[in-house]
Amino acid sequence: MGAVHAVVGLGNLGAAVAERLASTGHEPLVLDRDPARAEALAEHGCRPADDLAQVAAEAGVVWVLVPDAAAAHDVLDGQDGLAARLPEGSLVVLNSTVGPDQARELAELCAGQGVDLVEAPVSGGADAAREGELLLLLGGSAEAVERAREVVAPVAREVVATGGSGTASVVKLANQHVLFAGLAALYEAAGLAAAAGVGEDVLLSALRAGTARSWAVETWGFYDRLSRDYDDRDVPDGHRPWVKDVAEVRELAAGLDVAVPTAAVVADHLATAIRRHAEDEDPGRTGDDDNPTGGHR
Structure with missing residues (x-):
């Protein structure tokens, strides 16, 4: 080999x-x-x-x-x-x-x-x-x-x-910026739907079929599981990608004098949203237990 x-x-x-x-x-x-x-x-x-x-x-x-x-x-x-x-x-x-x-x-x-x-x-x-x-x-x-x-x-x-050298890191950080901005919006949308009495399984079925479909939608629950695994292994918050990578995006943007206002919003809210959802035993589900992405478990 x-x-x-x-x-x-x-x-x-x-x-x-x-x-x-x-x-x-x-x-x-x-x-x-x-x-x-x-x-x-x-x-x-x-x-x-x-x-x-x-x-x-x-x-x-x-x-x-x-x-x-x-x-x-x-x-x-x-x-x-x-x-x-x-x-x-x-x-x-x-x-x-x-x-x-x-x-x-x-x-x-x-x-x-x-x-x-x-x-x-x-x-x-x-x-x-x-x-x-x-x-x-x-x-x-x-x-x-x-x-x-x-x-x-x-x-x-x-x-x-x-x-x-350096270009792959720029592309990866750009990818993370798009991913985590979308993920933050997805957690907000799930909370909005739950407050209105719509379960996550219904919301995700619609998102998967519509123009808002994305990797985050298709793998809903991935970051909940990852957050719990990080907790089990005592990984510091600052080493978790939704914190570390977003900070790297903001540092890169500041050095290049490029505005990335979405990254500031993500930095302020995403970590809390992931933790709350990962700890929620029933985050607004209405059923569909056979659907692996219907809930965070």
Whole structure:
């Protein structure tokens, strides 16, 4: 299967990517700050790594799926970081959502050590990763991006090359802006309908068939489940994508002097809406228990 793969960062998405790689013939090394997460993946055909030194010694391809840019720097930078330890010619696939300046900085850091870094933010979530149905956005040098296409194929339904380093992060943040703005409106619409006596199953049936259909409508309940999972794993609010990514959008827009007023509204209301709905045992449902998207359970 060529170079040994390693997955660093085993949250929902990282664990799913590791499982997918194992199911498609790889035996990836896996590493997380919580060793129990790596051990849990052993039964899926993954090999828990002791530390970054082992990853650098054995892997030629490293997937980085840590929560944010600071964590990515911890993994890649410094004397003990992977950039300085990986053999020349290795490939880093940076799936973490970071700002474009941070993506360029990390790519330059790796290039200085003879290591290719391709930023590869994803869209689709953990279930899509396990099925090989993710969208991957690839940003970097033309040569590195072409190399990465084959590497990411096991998890990808579609790959979009966005240009040089930093461009994939811009496209991912734009995607998140549209997604979370629509999701905030969807929670508002569900509350409006419930207050008027219309259940979520009825509302969602109409939205799925009408001009307001979207991924958020089709997968209604996804963020409720994700929020509860984050709660179970004590993930800080600031590391949750509807908080972190919206903040990244606003920071990017401010740096470019571009107005994104919707992002401010989302920042003020979406996290509360998700938490309230995720904790609601019966958020205005009227029935249709066979409909998997009819309610948040």
